[in-house]
Amino acid sequence: MKHKFKSAIAALLAGVMLGGCTSMVVHPGDRPGFDEGEEYLSIWVHSIEDTDEGQAYRESVDAFNKEYDGKYFADIEFVPRNDSGGGYADKINASVMSGDLPDVITVDGPNISAYAANGIIQPLSPLSDEQRDVYLPSIIEQGTVDGKLYALGAMESSVGLYVNKDILEKAGVEIPDKAHPWTWSEFLEILAKVKPITDELGGYPIDMTFPAGEATIYFYAPFFWSNGGDFVSEDGLTVDGVFNSEENAETVEFFKTLVADGYMSPVAIQDLFESGRAAFKFDGAWAVNNITSNYPDINLGVAPYVVSDNWDGGRYTPTGSWAFAASSGTDNIDGATALVQYMSGVDSSIRLMEKTNSMPSTWAAYETNDLFTSDPNYKALYDQLSTYGHPRSKTPVYPQVSTSVQQVLENSVLSGHDTKETMDKAVNRINKKLKRYTGQ
Amino acid sequence: MTKKSQSLLGMSFFGPALVLLCIFLFLPMILTLVFSFTDFFALNPNLIHFTGLSNYFEVFQDEDFVMAFLNTVKFVLIIVPCQCLGALGLAMLINKVTYCKKYFKVAFFIPVVMSLAVVSNLWIQIYSPEGIMNAILGFFGIEAQPFINSASQALPSIAFMSVWQGMGYQMIIFLGALQGINPALYEAADLDHASAWRKFIDITLPEIKPICIFVLITVTIGAFRMLVQPMVMTGGGPSHSTYTVVYDIYETGTVNWEIGMASTLAIVFAFFVMILTVIQNVVTRDKDEFNDKPRHNKRRMKSIGRMFVKDTEAEYVDQSREA
Numbered sequence: 001m002k003h004k005f006k007s008a009i010a011a012l013l014a015g016v017m018l019g020g021c022t023s024m025v026v027h028p029g030d031r032p033g034f035d036e037g038e039e040y041l042s043i044w045v046h047s048i049e050d051t052d053e054g055q056a057y058r059e060s061v062d063a064f065n066k067e068y069d070g071k072y073f074a075d076i077e078f079v080p081r082n083d084s085g086g087g088y089a090d091k092i093n094a095s096v097m098s099g100d101l102p103d104v105i106t107v108d109g110p111n112i113s114a115y116a117a118n119g120i121i122q123p124l125s126p127l128s129d130e131q132r133d134v135y136l137p138s139i140i141e142q143g144t145v146d147g148k149l150y151a152l153g154a155m156e157s158s159v160g161l162y163v164n165k166d167i168l169e170k171a172g173v174e175i176p177d178k179a180h181p182w183t184w185s186e187f188l189e190i191l192a193k194v195k196p197i198t199d200e201l202g203g204y205p206i207d208m209t210f211p212a213g214e215a216t217i218y219f220y221a222p223f224f225w226s227n228g229g230d231f232v233s234e235d236g237l238t239v240d241g242v243f244n245s246e247e248n249a250e251t252v253e254f255f256k257t258l259v260a261d262g263y264m265s266p267v268a269i270q271d272l273f274e275s276g277r278a279a280f281k282f283d284g285a286w287a288v289n290n291i292t293s294n295y296p297d298i299n300l301g302v303a304p305y306v307v308s309d310n311w312d313g314g315r316y317t318p319t320g321s322w323a324f325a326a327s328s329g330t331d332n333i334d335g336a337t338a339l340v341q342y343m344s345g346v347d348s349s350i351r352l353m354e355k356t357n358s359m360p361s362t363w364a365a366y367e368t369n370d371l372f373t374s375d376p377n378y379k380a381l382y383d384q385l386s387t388y389g390h391p392r393s394k395t396p397v398y399p400q401v402s403t404s405v406q407q408v409l410e411n412s413v414l415s416g417h418d419t420k421e422t423m424d425k426a427v428n429r430i431n432k433k434l435k436r437y438t439g440q
Numbered sequence: 441m442t443k444k445s446q447s448l449l450g451m452s453f454f455g456p457a458l459v460l461l462c463i464f465l466f467l468p469m470i471l472t473l474v475f476s477f478t479d480f481f482a483l484n485p486n487l488i489h490f491t492g493l494s495n496y497f498e499v500f501q502d503e504d505f506v507m508a509f510l511n512t513v514k515f516v517l518i519i520v521p522c523q524c525l526g527a528l529g530l531a532m533l534i535n536k537v538t539y540c541k542k543y544f545k546v547a548f549f550i551p552v553v554m555s556l557a558v559v560s561n562l563w564i565q566i567y568s569p570e571g572i573m574n575a576i577l578g579f580f581g582i583e584a585q586p587f588i589n590s591a592s593q594a595l596p597s598i599a600f601m602s603v604w605q606g607m608g609y610q611m612i613i614f615l616g617a618l619q620g621i622n623p624a625l626y627e628a629a630d631l632d633h634a635s636a637w638r639k640f641i642d643i644t645l646p647e648i649k650p651i652c653i654f655v656l657i658t659v660t661i662g663a664f665r666m667l668v669q670p671m672v673m674t675g676g677g678p679s680h681s682t683y684t685v686v687y688d689i690y691e692t693g694t695v696n697w698e699i700g701m702a703s704t705l706a707i708v709f710a711f712f713v714m715i716l717t718v719i720q721n722v723v724t725r726d727k728d729e730f731n732d733k734p735r736h737n738k739r740r741m742k743s744i745g746r747m748f749v750k751d752t753e754a755e756y757v758d759q760s761r762e763a
Contacts, residue, residue: 093482093697114697118483212675267589269569399695407680415591415679429504433696436481 026075033065034073041074041335042102043343046081046088046322052355054078060154060348064339072335077102096120101329103336104343107151109142109320109391110214110398113236116145117396117437121325123148125337134346138319138389139361145394146235152344153323155358158285158385159219160377161306165299167279170197178383181304183311184254191263194279203277206258209268210414216406217392218318219282224251225390226316227308231405236395237438239430243404244423251308252423255413266414274298285359288377302380305388319389321358359385397433404430472703480700482693488700495704505705507680508688511595512664515684518599519606519663524655526603527610532644534611535618545615549608556605560672563601564588567673588674591681598669598682606662610655617651618644653724657717664713685709 028036043061047054061076068074081088088106095101096118107115115121127149132140136156143151163175171193176182182190194205210216217231224230229247232239258264265272273281274295280303281287291300305317324343326336342348349360350368359382366372372382393401404426411417476495480488499505534544551559566573567587574584587597625643634642645652667686670676676683676691689709693702 090694096483097485114483118481120483212677265569267569267586270565399697403691403695407677410677411679417679425503433698436479436487 031073031075034075035070038070038073039332039335041072041104041330041332041339042077043074043104043324043339044077044079044088044091044102044106046106046108047078048080049078053352056348056351056355057343059351060343063347064342067342068338072338074104074339092120095329099329101327103327103330103332104324104339105327106322107325108322109153110393110402112143112151112323112325113145113394114396114398115325116148116150117236119328121150122328122330122333123150124152124326124340125334127337127341131341134362134364135344136361136363136386136389138315138385138391139323139344142320142391143323143325151323151325152340153321153361154344154349154352155321155356156319156361156385156389157321157359158381158389159222159282159305159318160285160287160302160381160384161304162273162281162283162287162291163301163303164273164276164279165301166276167194167197167201168301171279175301175303178304178380178387181307181311183307183309185309187306188257188261188263191258191261195261195263198277198279201277203272203275204263204265204269205279206264207269207272207278207281208258208264210406210409211268212406212410214402216409217402218284218320220255220409221392221405222305222316222318222390223254223308224248225314226305226311227251228310228312231393231401232395236393236397237434239401239427239434243401243430244420244427247310248423249419252408252412252419254308255409256419259413285378285381286357288375288381289357292377300377302377302384304380304384315388315390317384317388317390318392319385320392321361396437397430400430400433472706475700475703476707477704478700480698480703482697482699491700495701496708498701499704499708504680504683505685505688508683508685511680511682512666512684512686514595515599515602515666516660516663518596519602519666520656520659522599522603523607523610523659523663524652527607527655528614528652530607530611531614531618534615545612548611551605552608554605556668557672559601559605560669564673567597567601588682589678591677591679594674594678594682598666598673601673602663602666602669606659610659613651613655614648617648621647649724653721656724657720660716660720661713664709664716 026034026040026042028034028038034040045054045057047057049055049058057076057078061074064072064074079088079091092101092105101120105121107121112121132149135152138156139153140149142153143149165175168175171190173190173193191205198205208219210220221231224247227247227250229242229245229251231243231248233242259266272278274291276295276298288300288302291298307316324340326333326340330336344361346362346364349362349365352358353360353365353369360366360369366382366386372378392398395401408419408422408426411422412419477490477492478488479491479495530548534541534548537544565571568574569584569586569589573587577583577585586593588594621644625647626639629639629643665686666684667690670682670684670687671690674682676687685705686709689702689705692698692705
């Protein structure tokens with residue numbers, strides 16, 4: 001009898017362990033605040049709840065539930081994302097397979113095209129012009145695939161060309177206004193003037209490198225765009241003739257000049273700009289906060305991004321960040337759209353900006369915060385973003401494009417390989433991945 | 441207790457573990473094999489097709505994979521001899537010293553306990569153009585080296601760091617084996633006025649041979665699995681010079697979402713490592729013993745293997761206490 005009892009306990013334990021693996025359906029009353037008559041909306045975010053970003057999302061969802069009390073109830077789940085991008089993406093992939101996607105998910109800007117092309121997210125319910133005008137144009141453009149709006153972000157981002165004003169002053173160089181950025185030839189002349197000073201300081205005129213990962217395409221794509229080049233065709237399905245165009249080859253050659261003339265170090269030197277030994281540095285908007293608080297000796301300024309001599313005045317500066325989208329798993333697209341709009345709306349973007357210092361996605365959020373009007377560096381970044389922000393390439397094979405841009409720059413600029421040959425190789429590699437979408 | 445109820449009880453305790461093992465180990469292994477014959481794409485699982493052996497043909501035409509494979513082989517060729525010989529050398533030195541023995545054991549073992557990601561970040565600083573390594577070279581009048589920033593030096597630099605990091609673990613295993621040698625053998629050799637070198641060749645090496653084989657195989661497999669160090673330190677670069685097979689599997693599967701292709705890479709890789717291990721096992725097997733009494737030899741290796749596992753566990757606990 002005793003042994004039978006033991007067996008039963010063991011079997012029960014096994015059952016409980018397995019039972020934990022099954023999914024749950026949420027009914028009114030299961031969650032505090034989820035009442036009878038409300039429609040249930042689930043949302044996943046790529047963040048940890050205890051972080052400032054996580055808290056901002058939590059507060060936005062609570063505010064949504066208050067505003068839509070009696071109509072919708074949003075239930076947020078935090079799915080941490082590790083540094084290499086796993087965790088959250090793995091859970092999304094697994095849920096695509098099992099069909100357990102929530103109603104709303106967060107998507108990184110460059111992945112929107114791939115998610116849309118593979119039916120993981122669906123177009124939002126139509127928005128009026130008034131509703132669209134709330135957002136910066138770069139946010140609408142980032143979220144639009146084939147003319148349909150899929151995603152709206154609560155954050156934007158930008159990359160600045162940071163300058164050490166003391167070094168520039170010594171060299172007799174003045175920072176131009178945003179409408180008249182330095183062209184490549186002007187920039188080369190300036191670098192020639194700056195070089196003797198930075199040589200004396202034991203540094204280089206520019207602190208730059210082409211690191212593996214997303215940073216390279218994010219920081220340096222503007223050089224390609226301002227020269228009239230791009231990485232993929234409009235529909236995101238052709239790279240031959242676009243990625244390996246003459247314009248792009250010219251851009252790579254320009255970078256080669258920077259290394260050949262000793263304006264940038266062929267190997268990465270840590271904190272070159274921060275230690276006051278470089279006149280220029282490309283870095284994300286977060287650098288302003290980092291440099292002003294940790295390196296107060298640096299007289300920091302932001303210059304407009306450098307453009308090619310062939311620049312037509314069009315949009316060319318870096319943008320893009322995480323956005324909210326309605327998953328293909330939702331049956332309640334109107335509810336999901338309402339949640340996406342709320343999570344990316346003015347109040348939510350202000351909350352995120354205040355907690356994380358991120359750049360907001362809505363015009364109204366900028367107006368409420370004097371950081372972007374009073375601080376000249378933040379103002380310059382915001383002006384650049386709102387006037388010249390250009391989304392990253394929209395293609396379902398974005399990861400391959402991003403890696404290829406980094407490889408082309410690293411192989412031809414730093415390792416001295418032939419530009420055309422490296423670009424053609426990259427085209428072949430991307431084409432292999434495109435087959436899935438073009439069916440060739 | 442009847443036999444039936446006994447086996448039922450056994451099953452009920454063993455059941456949960458078996459179920460979990462099936463779900464998280466055996467099933468994924470089988471699925472990897474199945475997926476390797478398909479074009480399974482994580483973002484759109486509905487579009488899965490059976491593609492036969494085409495993935496396998498494609499793998500060998502893929503430049504990235506071939507490059508990754510060659511890089512991995514280079515890593516193995518550098519790491520395996522350096523780490524095995526280094527660990528044996530350290531173990532013999534520690535076995536000899538009488539002062540601060542515990543200190544040396546702990547000191548050499550600490551890098552093993554540290555997280556690989558942390559160690560990698562530390563070595564990025566050490567290898568940086570203005571880092572401590574270049575400062576030391578500068579002291580001797582050697583000009584600064586790019587280390588992980590150069591396509592030709594990145595791989596040996598990372599291999600060196602890996603050897604440093606992993607050596608302590610094998611050292612403890614060797615130390616356990618060295619301490620297990622009967623001192624009477626050395627005493628007898630001393631009576632015959634044998635030199636230190638002869639004692640090493642005729643007593644030490646034959647006595648610890650099974651452990652040497654074990655260490656050789658585990659270090660080889662470990663070196664083939666190289667991933668974290670290049671991922672953290674160089675991102676596989678510069679110019680793909682530190683891109684390894686496991687890195688390729690990771691990129692293909694999680695960055696490019698191509699689970700089918702990634703599974704094929706994993707299967708090809710697993711087969712290669714298995715074949716190599718078998719070859720290594722056959723080559724390093726003692727020919728005389730093998731011919732005379734192969735069964736006995738096998739049993740002996742197993743029992744020594746078991747012994748060393750106990751030894752290292754005990755050592756490890758000791759180390760942790762001391763630390």
